[in-house]
Amino acid sequence: MERVLLARVGKKDSRAIDGYIADGGYAAWKRVVGGGLTPEQLTEEVKKSGLRGRGGAGFPTGVKWGFLPKDTKGKPIYLLCNADESEPGTFKDRLLMEEDPHQVIEGVALSAYAIKCQTAYIYIRGEFYDGARILDRALAEAYSKGFLGRNIMGSNVSLDITVHRGAGAYICGEETGLIESLEGKRGQPRIKPPFPAVHGVFGCPTIVNNVETLACVPHIVNRGVEWFSKIGRNEKNTGPKLYCLSGQVNRPGVYEAPMGLQLKELIFGDDFGRGMKGGRKVKAVIPGGASANMLTAAEIEDCPLDFDGVAAKGSMLGSAAIIVMNEDVCIVNAAQNLSKFFSHESCGQCTPCREGTPWLHKVLTRIEEGEGRVEDVDLLVRICNQMANGMTICVFSDAAIAPPLSSVTKFRDEYLHHVEHKRCRVGAKAAMAAV
């Protein structure tokens, strides 16, 4: 497939506005601002394109925009671009922002226009210092060219975009946590309802969209709904998608492919991962970032990488971060590693998550270090089941239990080996123990 989102990545001066304009950039914005599409028409286009949120939940973007109240009672509408990309294994938004910032800005601008928003924020992960600088520079260019500001290009359209840097909390990628953080408060998810579309940032109607989602919008405007919705496996999973491939593959990286690419193709295809390092076997794959359930080698057969395809396998596409683990990876070690992340990142407001995530990490650490007991394996399952399905305000704790729960279920024998033999069955530690 031709590159769409990544078309300009790798080009010389891909960040500069002149190059972007020369490549046809801001044409969509000019057309729309010039009256080519009304906000309602644009929203309808996005709805028809079948674009689904690329941040993880896969919610139809146009439908989300439709949740805004018709009468906002004089309150402004805000668009927040969620650039708090922190899911372990995910690095696609960073690439988009750092290599082709104007594509993101144009996407933000078009979406803001569609929802009649005059103030948009790009909430960028604090660690993405370069990304924030690059976006700031790009915004300055866009302002100087007259693409942003008051009465853009002589129209009655006005839009201001501000880059806001986070302060290093994963939970601020959750949309209400992001809103709280943007308001200057502690990044803690809010109770829903009310949903952000009704009561979001500063108490005003708010839409939060992922960077990649917004970056798709200019292409929908430029090339049409027909073109966009034809890309992809079926009409429910459309458009180009960025896949973040990592782990023990020959060529990890960000790859663009139509929605619904086969997982095996991504790992083994010549255009993609080019197979496992050293020809080792696949043991497990995490298909959607740390929050997704692990898949076994058997499960990756015929697994189309789209929202419904991965869901059918009992996991989720999430942020499309595919982490591949070979047969030398100790699953307990992997689960312990991920549980450390979740234990560190829980915001601490809900009891089950605040107390459960460190507990999981402690138990997994004990098992990993050879101090585990047989009961601990069932204890892990019990703790996990006590944390999910409505036990907390947000879905963080549902995400936190995915690695331990799926690994205990699918690789129980490895856990039992750990508690019985007090050491790993595979991996570097096993090799050390054997010596």
Next chain:
Amino acid sequence: MSSAAPKPPMVPGGGGAPSAPAAPPPPQKDTFTVIFDGKPIEVPKNLNLIDAAKLAGIDIPHFCYHPRLSVVGQCRMCLVEIEGIPKIQAACTTPLKDGLSVKTTTEKVRSSRAATMEFLLINHPLDCPICDQAGECTLQDNAFGYGHQLSNYDENKRQFPTFDRTMIGPHVIADMTRCIQCTRCIRFTQEIAGTSELTFLDRGGRTLVWTHEGQALDNDWSGCAADVCPVGALTVREFRFRSRVWYLQKTKSVCPGCNVGCNVSIESKEDVVYRFLPRFNPDVNDYWLCDYGRLRSESLNARDVHKATLRHGNSVQDAVVPVAIHRMAAEIRQTVDGTGPSGLFFLGSAHLSNEENFLLRKLADHLACANRDVAVDKSRARKIKRKSDWISGDDAAANFRGARDMGLTPGKNGYGLEAVLSGKASPEVVIVADADFAAAADDPEKVAALRKARFLAVCARTANALTRAADVVLPAASLAEKEGTFTNVEGRVQRFERAFLPKPPSRATWELLLLLALELGYGDRNWTPADLLAAIAKEIPPYADIDPKDLEGGRLLKKGDFAWNGTL
């Protein structure tokens, strides 16, 4: 049951619930029909689900929810099943609506609550034997009601070095090892006190509540932060380690600190007052109590005057109360027979009850004496947040308004305290119903002015310049040792009850005054404060609506311009 302010009991069928579940009120427009465990009940629309359940006699356990604080839904204890929603839901965050069907007894509810309890307890030190909150700890109660007996937690418990047993303000000690991160205290300082000293630090399992860098939890209501704390993480320094709470007897009373008249619960054991806790009254102090008032509790234990004393020339001797009163009556009679009633001066007190001041006034009337008065010191305005707004008062005593209402102002051709102190009037006999009536009582110059009288008698509990100067000192009871009513700054008549009997020979001031009145041929020895209040209701027009049998929550006085019709 809970450490927090005295709210309606959480026990099913508890006496304090505003309405009984048995007879649902007729359907009105401003109610919803909510079905609890299959039983429909009408509830007001603006209620939280937890409070609505209470009306149905159902106790939904919770930690972070507080009726006056914003709903955060983060303790995850109040979990219930809502028909039509597959996932378990927090009751406090579920909006009420017509036809809402709530299930509180299913297996899923039970196991989910047990799960939350298990998570709450894994890092809790379980140091109940040395924790002051034990006995009024929500965590203890809910663990007993909804938790497991045994723990599966085999790791080291979380510690908070340098954040344990630390004074974070003048009255509050924090111990973060006990904290369950419910944020009630944080929300109290933000939403009620408006001072925002407290905040969450760090995140995840390391989350702790502390003051902002360099700040102390130092506001006028800091003790309430400890009140709302459901566990022993925040405790009031002054009460720490003084008594196990289950030994304390609770008595409904009114704070003597100022004329706001906050409702308090006197907590006492073996005739010693240990503390005040706020007593819920949405019209006055709601769930709160200021630190100044809270710490008045200790003053109730002070006693210097243990016996009646009589002065013979320069020597002061102990006497029994009847003898001392006999002497007072003799002096009064002598004056009335000599110079006449204008030689008498009666001084009431803003610290005394309406009944006591009323009796004093009636005694003066009986003797045809118009020289009567009451005084009060002004303090800085003290305020408290009630349900709707702030209420404030700046009297240093609880009942100046009531004392004035009882008619303790100079009558026709009579004189008041000012005239006596300035020397314009020189009474022969001065009867001071409360030796601690104002700061003037410890001012040598002013006491000297009162002492110019031939005979000076006072009722007193603590010693001061006035008691040292007096000819007769009668041992009077403290607030905890008597019952009566106070009238607060906005004209609300509120009853306080007796926690324990005064230690003989001291007696309530109304008893001492009644004994004196009886000697002088007035009154009935069977009178009680309730009889006196009934007489007040009969005689003093604004008090006409006051029903001594029904003073729960206090009664506002009738408004209007009334004249005292002081005849019996």
